[in-house]
Amino acid sequence: MSAAPALRLDGVRFAYEAMRMRFDLVVEPGEWLALIGPSGAGKSTLLDLAAGFAEPDAGRVLVAGVDVTSRPPAERPLSILFQDNNLFPHLDVFRNVALGIAPGLRVSPADRTRVAAALDAVGLAGFEKRRPAEMSGGERQRVALARAFLRDRPLLLLDEPFAALGPALRQEMLELLQRLRAERQGGPAAVVMVTHHPEDAAEHADRVAFLEAGEIVAVGPTRDVLTGQGEPRIAAYLGTAKPGT
Numbered sequence: 001m002s003a004a005p006a007l008r009l010d011g012v013r014f015a016y017e018a019m020r021m022r023f024d025l026v027v028e029p030g031e032w033l034a035l036i037g038p039s040g041a042g043k044s045t046l047l048d049l050a051a052g053f054a055e056p057d058a059g060r061v062l063v064a065g066v067d068v069t070s071r072p073p074a075e076r077p078l079s080i081l082f083q084d085n086n087l088f089p090h091l092d093v094f095r096n097v098a099l100g101i102a103p104g105l106r107v108s109p110a111d112r113t114r115v116a117a118a119l120d121a122v123g124l125a126g127f128e129k130r131r132p133a134e135m136s137g138g139e140r141q142r143v144a145l146a147r148a149f150l151r152d153r154p155l156l157l158l159d160e161p162f163a164a165l166g167p168a169l170r171q172e173m174l175e176l177l178q179r180l181r182a183e184r185q186g187g188p189a190a191v192v193m194v195t196h197h198p199e200d201a202a203e204h205a206d207r208v209a210f211l212e213a214g215e216i217v218a219v220g221p222t223r224d225v226l227t228g229q230g231e232p233r234i235a236a237y238l239g240t241a242k243p244g245t
């Protein structure tokens with residue numbers, strides 16, 4: 001592929017007191033990569049490093065070919081969707097979505113049309129005046145999704161955003177996400193998704209990276225990684241290890 005990777009972690013090193021981490025990773029444009037691995041392996045920290053919430057001790061972070069290592073989160077060409085804290089509670093739905101394109105909330109008529117179209121795309125036309133507290137968890141995440149896609153960034157970082165929603169709704173949201181990213185004008189957005197649900201990776205991801213103790217210990221096509229081929233640690237994590245192996 002000739003276009004620059006959507007995300008590149010190049011010899012990125014980072015340490016919390018409890019663990020040293022080192023990440024090398026390339027995510028191609030339009031690719032969907034799932035991050036799996038045991039609790040505390042470093043999955044959320046990897047996303048924090050990509051998003052700019054954590055600064056590497058060494059190495060470089062590139063997004064869409066641009067070195068963003070020392071840029072703050074707001075200046076990186078990506079969108080983020082986490083489980084909580086995606087919306088501002090004091091702003092209504094319209095304003096929460098409009099923030100994606102008009103950070104100062106100076107909304108032009110053209111912006112207004114785009115916000116309405118984004119809300120329509122996630123099935124929330126007519127919800128413009130509601131506050132987040134007046135909506136269900138699933139509806140709130142739809143608002144966050146509308147904002148993320150309105151920003152039209154080439155990279156979307158997901159940290160279990162739909163984990164609290166229940167299996168059917170989680171699937172519905174992932175399918176909506178799949179559809180919205182495919183419709184992006186400049187080509188599908190790349191997705192890096194932390195998940196504790198291997199079935200979500202199996203359904204949606206092109207590749208899977210398995211993390212353990214602050215490192216990516218295996219990365220490859222979803223099927224290969226999820227069958228744990230040649231990697232007993234993955235089988236142990238998935239609970240598919242055969243007795244005696």
Ligand SMILES: Nc1ncnc2c1ncn2[C@@H]1O[C@H](COP(=O)(O)OP(=O)(O)OP(=O)(O)O)[C@@H](O)[C@H]1O
Nearest residue numbers: 016017018019037038039040041042043044045046
């Ligand atoms: N703010 C922090 N300060 C100090 N240590 C931290 C901090 N955040 C995470 N850690 C430590 O860094 C390591 C990696 O944590 P991280 O949250 O990235 O793991 P994870 O794979 O996302 O885990 P989980 O699946 O439980 O969410 C863990 O040892 C954790 O205790």
